[in-house]
Amino acid sequence: MLHRTVRSYDFIIVFCLNILLNLVSSNLQCGSSCIMSSDWMNGPLRDINYLGVHSGRIVIGYRGMGRLYIMEHGSLRQYGDTNWMQQNQKYGDNNCWYAEFPTISLPTNIRITGHTTPHSGGGRGSVPKPAVETWTYVEIGADGAPIRQSINSNKGWH
Numbered sequence: 001m002l003h004r005t006v007r008s009y010d011f012i013i014v015f016c017l018n019i020l021l022n023l024v025s026s027n028l029q030c031g032s033s034c035i036m037s038s039d040w041m042n043g044p045l046r047d048i049n050y051l052g053v054h055s056g057r058i059v060i061g062y063r064g065m066g067r068l069y070i071m072e073h074g075s076l077r078q079y080g081d082t083n084w085m086q087q088n089q090k091y092g093d094n095n096c097w098y099a100e101f102p103t104i105s106l107p108t109n110i111r112i113t114g115h116t117t118p119h120s121g122g123g124r125g126s127v128p129k130p131a132v133e134t135w136t137y138v139e140i141g142a143d144g145a146p147i148r149q150s151i152n153s154n155k156g157w158h
Contacts, residue, residue, distance in 0.1 A: 045114030048136040053144030058101040066116040068099045112136045
């Protein structure tokens with residue numbers, strides 16, 4: 001009898017964990033944490049996440065204020081032809097900004113580096129440029145999908 005009771009509890013625990021994981025994973029499409037306020041707009045650049053290639057553009061999600069650079073391809077300039085509303089329609093409203101770059105030869109390895117813009121910080125006081133900017137290493141496959149990402153995020157804002 002005790003053995004049967006333990007098994008039913010195991011099933012309930014696994015069932016609840018699966019529900020929790022599905023809820024969390026559906027909210028974590030951009031970056032490594034779920035932010036339910038406007039904090040994603042302010043602060044130093046962080047949670048840089050390579051999302052893939054869409055309509056001939058490299059798409060990167062991030063939080064904070066500033067610009068992104070792809071270090072191995074310094075001549076690449078971020079497209080500026082879409083606003084945040086158009087980008088949210090294309091990629092989803094995931095509590096992050098999107099950066100779009102021209103596509104490069106694939107497969108490749110890149111390093112995406114943030115460049116924080118100092119600003120007022122939206123009620124949290126002044127946000128200076130951090131001593132060390134956030135960066136992400138990405139190994140990209142021939143189809144444009146990320147194979148591996150190593151994210152070094154500035155967590156001082158959370």
